[in-house]
Amino acid sequence: MTGLEVRLDDPDRGVAVDLRVPAGTTTALLGPNGAGKTTVLSAIAGIHHPGTPVRVDGRDLTGLAAHRRGIPLLSQDPLLLPHLTALDNVAFGPAARGRRRGESRRVARDWLERVGAGHLADRPPGELSGGQARRVGLARALATEPSAMILDEPLAALDVDASAELRRVLREALEGVTCVIVTHDVVDVALLADHAVVLVDGRVVEDRPVADLLAAPRTPFAAGLVGTNLVRGVLTSDSTLVTDAGVTIAGVPASGCALGDQVVATFRPDAVAVHTEAPGGSPRNRLSGEVLGIEPAGGSLRLRAGTGAGTLIADVTAGAVAELGLHPGDRVQLTVKATAVAIHPA
Ligand SMILES: Nc1ncnc2c1ncn2[C@@H]1O[C@H](COP(=O)(O)OP(=O)(O)OP(=O)(O)O)[C@@H](O)[C@H]1O
Numbered sequence: 001m002t003g004l005e006v007r008l009d010d011p012d013r014g015v016a017v018d019l020r021v022p023a024g025t026t027t028a029l030l031g032p033n034g035a036g037k038t039t040v041l042s043a044i045a046g047i048h049h050p051g052t053p054v055r056v057d058g059r060d061l062t063g064l065a066a067h068r069r070g071i072p073l074l075s076q077d078p079l080l081l082p083h084l085t086a087l088d089n090v091a092f093g094p095a096a097r098g099r100r101r102g103e104s105r106r107v108a109r110d111w112l113e114r115v116g117a118g119h120l121a122d123r124p125p126g127e128l129s130g131g132q133a134r135r136v137g138l139a140r141a142l143a144t145e146p147s148a149m150i151l152d153e154p155l156a157a158l159d160v161d162a163s164a165e166l167r168r169v170l171r172e173a174l175e176g177v178t179c180v181i182v183t184h185d186v187v188d189v190a191l192l193a194d195h196a197v198v199l200v201d202g203r204v205v206e207d208r209p210v211a212d213l214l215a216a217p218r219t220p221f222a223a224g225l226v227g228t229n230l231v232r233g234v235l236t237s238d239s240t241l242v243t244d245a246g247v248t249i250a251g252v253p254a255s256g257c258a259l260g261d262q263v264v265a266t267f268r269p270d271a272v273a274v275h276t277e278a279p280g281g282s283p284r285n286r287l288s289g290e291v292l293g294i295e296p297a298g299g300s301l302r303l304r305a306g307t308g309a310g311t312l313i314a315d316v317t318a319g320a321v322a323e324l325g326l327h328p329g330d331r332v333q334l335t336v337k338a339t340a341v342a343i344h345p346a
Contacts, residue, residue, distance in 0.1 A: 001023035001024070001057050002023060002055070002057055002058050003020065003021045003022045003023035003024070003025070003056070003057065003148075003178050004019070004020070004021040004044070004054075004055070004056050004148045004178050004180070005018075005019070005020050005021075005053075005054070005055045005056075006018070006019045006040065006043060006044050006052060006053065006054045006055075007052065007053045008039070008040055008043045008049065008052045009052075010036075010039060010043075010049060010052075010202075013036065013039050013202065014036070014201065014202040015036035015039045015040065015199075015202035016202060016203060017036060017040050017199065017202070017203070017204055018204070019040065019180070019197060019204075021148070021178055021179070021180055021195070022178075022194075022195075023057060023178050024176045024177065024178055025178065025179070025194040025195060026174060026177075026178075026179040026180070026181055026192055026193045026194055026195070027179070027180050027181070027193060027194070027195040027196070027197055028181050028182075028183060028188065028189045028192070028193035028195070028196045028197070028210065029041070029180055029181065029182045029197050029199065030182075030183070030184075030189065030196060030197065030198045030199070030221070030222070030225065031198055031199035031200055031221060032200065032221055035199040035200055035201065035202065036199050036201075036202040037182045037199060038152070038182070039202075040180075040199070041073065041150050041152055041180065041182060044071060044148075044150055044180065045066050045069065045071055045073045045150055046061065046064055046065060046066035046068075046069045046071070047066050047073075050062075050063055050064070050065070051063060054069075056069075056070075056071070056147045056148045056178070057147055057178075059147070070144065070146055070147055070148075071146060071147070071148045071149065071150060072140075072141035072144060072146050072149055072150070073149075073150040073151075073152060074134070074137055074138060074141055074149065074150065074151045074152070074154050075151075075152040075153065075154065076134075076152075076153060076154070076156050076157055078125075078133050078134050078136065078137025078138075078140070079137070080125035080128075080133060080136060080137060080140070081125070082124065082125050082126060083124070084124070084125075085121065085122050085123060085124055086112065086117065086120045086121055086122070086123050086124075086125070086128065086136045086139075087105060087108050087109065087112065087121040087122065088105075088108075089125070089136060089140050090107075090108035090111055090112055090136065090139045090140045090143050091104040091105045091107070091108035091143070092104075092140070093140060093141075093143050093144035094107045094108065094143055094144065097144065107143050108121075108139070108143055109121065111139035111140075111142055111143045112136065112139050114139070114142075114172075114173060115135040115136075115138050115139045115142075115169050115173055116135060116165075116169055117132060117135040117136050117139060120132055120135075120136065129162070130157065130158055130162065131158050131162030131163070131165060131166050134154065134158070134166055135166060135169060138154075138166075138169065138170065138173060142173060142177070146177070147178065148177075148178040148179065148180075149174070149177055149178070149179045149180075150179070150180050150181075151170075151179065151180070151181040151182070151183075152181075152182050153182055153183055153184065154166070154170065154181070154183075155167060155170075155183070155185065155188060156184075167187070167188065167191060167192065170192060171191055171192055174192070181193060184225075186214070186225050186226060186227070189210055189213075189214070189225070190210065190214060193210050194209065194210060195207075195208070195209055195210060196208060196209075196210045196213045196222075198213075198219055198221055198222050200219065200221060205219050205221070206218055206219050206222055213226075214226055216254075216264075216266060216342065216344045217230060217264075217266065218230075218264050218344065218346055220310070223266060227268075227269065227297075227313075228266050228267065228268050228269065229266060229267050229268070229269060229272065229312050229313055230264050230265070230266050231243060231247070231249050231264065231265045231266075231309045231310060231312075232244075232262070232263070232264050232346060233247075233249065233262075233263060233264075233265070234260060234261065234262060234263065235253065235257050235258070235259055235260065235261050235263045235343065236248075236259070236260075237259070238253065238259075239251060239252065239253060239338065239343075241263050241265055241343060243308075243309055245308050245309070246308075247287070247307075247308040247309040249265045249285055249309065249341060250284040250285055250338035250341065251265045251267070251338055251341030251342060251343040252338065252339060252341065252342060252343060253343040253344075254342065254343065254344050254345070256345050257343055257344070257345055261345060261346070262345075262346040263343050263344060263345060263346050264343070264344055264345075264346045265341050265342070265343050266341070266342050266344065267336050267340050267341045267342070268340070269297075269302060269313040269314050269315040270314075270315040271336055271337065271340035271341075272312065272313070272314035272315070272334050272335070272336050273314070273334070273335045273336070274303060274305075274314050274316050274320070274324065274326070274332050274333075274334060275324075275332065275333040275334075275335065276324050276325075276326070276330070276331075276332060276333070277333065278333050279333060279335055284336075284337065284338035285334075285335060285336040285337070285338060285341065286333060286334070286335050287307040287308065287309055287312065287333070287334045287335075287336075288307065288308075288331065288332070288333050288334075289305035289306050289307035289308075289312065289331070289332055289334060290305060290306050290329065290330070290331055290332070291303060291304070291305055291326055291327065291328050291329060291330045291331075291332055292304040292305060292306050292311065292328060293328055294321060294326065294327075294328065297315060298315075300315045300316060300317050300318065301315070301316055301317070301318055301321050302314070302315055302316075303315075303316055303321070303326065303332075305332055305334060307334065312334060314334060
């Protein structure tokens with residue numbers, strides 16, 4: 001088993017991506033709007049660019065029509081056939097692959113049970129909630145014994161309880177399935193994927209195990225996903241990096257960083273202190289900036305500030321925001337202790 005391989009080059013959309021998903025694992029495809037995620041998914045599914053080289057477990061799918069590829073695409077809309085019950089929707093795939101009616105229905109019942117939808121077998125899609133319909137859609141996809149699967153934001157537009165429940169179901173049902181998932185939610189990345197690929201402007205900018213990406217993001221997009229700050233630069237001493245704009249950040253380098261290397265400094269938003277006047281004391285990092293926005297984040301407020309080192313985020317209490325009288329447009333001083341800044345190879 002070699003898993004899924006796709007080599008997409010689409011100059012019209014500015015997307016050039018080579019992707020390999022090892023057999024039985026899940027890769028999360030991440031990136032900002034317009035980065036090319038849907039273009040890649042469509043090429044794998046055979047909906048767009050049927051000439052793109054796609055192989056699954058050594059089988060060449062290039063040029064095959066979507067319905068001949070055996071790669072189901074699961075999205076927000078599970079596209080169930082409205083006139084069939086949930087059971088018959090799921091039994092449709094095995095029947096189309098030549099299984100007898102009774103056997104197809106038995107397989108369908110098994111899969112409905114496995115996704116927690118056994119009690120919904122006799123309902124038509126019109127009588128299912130959004131989360132229930134997606135579970136039936138998942139059962140329908142898995143009942144075809146796919147060699148690979150594509151999930152396009154499978155949990156989008158569900159309420160918190162329904163998405164948590166469907167995520168649990170997906171985690172169990174996708175065990176051992178070769179899968180690509182597009183998501184904007186860091187929780188999906190952490191719980192559903194083994195590997196993460198970040199696309200920006202149609203190119204792969206990070207391709208790493210999920211645990212590594214979450215622990216030490218190397219691109220602004222990944223840092224934003226994880227909810228941490230990231231500043232790029234060159235390591236100019238054993239504990240400082242300097243950005244292109246000449247801003248110096250002091251931190252603690254990980255092993256493997258050498259002088260002159262391109263590095264990234266990361267620090268959590270709760271390690272950033274916000275002041276309206278230059279503070280006393282001597283924290284190693286001081287950055288002046290302008291408040292761009294203040295939004296709720298968990299139990300506190302997240303302040304975004306434009307600085308010479310890019311946009312940074314700081315978590316502050318509502319009380320502190322009120323006390324400092326902070327509003328968008330105000331000038332602020334941000335300080336971060338060098339010990340709270342991790343420096344990694346870029
Ligand atoms: N049907 C289309 N025709 C022409 N260009 C398109 C079409 N769909 C998308 N594009 C362009 O291709 C590029 C990649 O878009 P794509 O939809 O793959 O990005 P995405 O990462 O899926 O974005 P999103 O997160 O917003 O869904 C973008 O520049 C987009 O404008």
